Amino acid sequence: MSKPTYYVQECPTCGRTLEIRVEYLGKRVVCQHCRGALLAEDPSSRRAPATYWSLLRRADHLLEIAAQQRPATQ
Ligand SMILES: [Zn+2]
Numbered sequence: 457m458s459k460p461t462y463y464v465q466e467c468p469t470c471g472r473t474l475e476i477r478v479e480y481l482g483k484r485v486v487c488q489h490c491r492g493a494l495l496a497e498d499p500s501s502r503r504a505p506a507t508y509w510s511l512l513r514r515a516d517h518l519l520e521i522a523a524q525q526r527p528a529t530q
Contacts, residue, residue, distance in 0.1 A: 463498050 462475040469492030476485060480496040487494060 467492060468494055
């Protein structure tokens with residue numbers, strides 16, 4: 457059994473199925489159908505989806521704001 461060289465990802469722009477080479481994972485690729493740019497991410501390996509990281513960053517940012525709004529003690 458050999459490792460697949462391609463994985464399948466749906467284009468966020470045109471919704472068509474793309475075969476993307478695994479070596480492009482994490483890189484920006486161009487859809488062969490609509491020429492729209494997308495980030496190559498393997499949907500089958502959901503260890504840390506992009507939404508997870510953006511939520512984490514957002515939570516960090518909110519904590520920062522909360523810390524800044526704490527009344528100063530004199
Ligand atoms: Zn497309």
